[in-house]
Amino acid sequence: DQQVKQNSPSLSVQEGRISILNCDYTNSMFDYFLWYKKYPAEGPTFLISISSIKDKNEDGRFTVFLNKSAKHLSLHIVPSQPGDSAVYFCAATGNTDKLIFGTGTRLQVFP
């Protein structure tokens, strides 16, 4: 049972435009959500997080939106840059020790 779902395996966006990556979850006990970015042959790198008490968190070009009623979060990257090309993982935790990850979305930003 996949508790965190990223239904789009890939996304292609032109440089300068907005990238929107989506994530859905099923466990209502999750109260903290994170996005990680992964380049080939490297470990995931933390990007941005959001607590369930908020509905938006912004850090530079990256904004995460949380819709608790829909159990949905999204990562917006604007403007997108070629260096943003990577696999993005959504993760969630419910005040426990472990992170539950989605299957990832491969973002390609082309010139």
Added chain:
Amino acid sequence: GAGVSQSPRYKVAKRGQDVALRCDPISGHVSLFWYQQALGQGPEFLTYFQNEAQLDKSGLPSDRFFAERPEGSVSTLKIQRTQQEDSAVYLCASSRGQGGLYEQYFGPGTRLTVT
């Protein structure tokens, strides 16, 4: 740099062999996590240490998997009698605080291939 390091980066084992994977966390980090990432999937939790105490091993897939962190720093994940389904990237992560609410810093992983 002072990030999380893992060794070896690549390991090929014949089915039935035992393997040991090492993780050096960021100095001073209290928490250490092991994850398994199969091809095309996200990382899946295996086990969690707070200092030297293994507080959660619910993700270990079988009793062939064993992890330790005897002095609260370096950790070793051991897989006995490897099987082909054990082929995956094994990721180690550490964090400064206790539990999953603190940012976890990941190492580059060890890619295990069982032939």
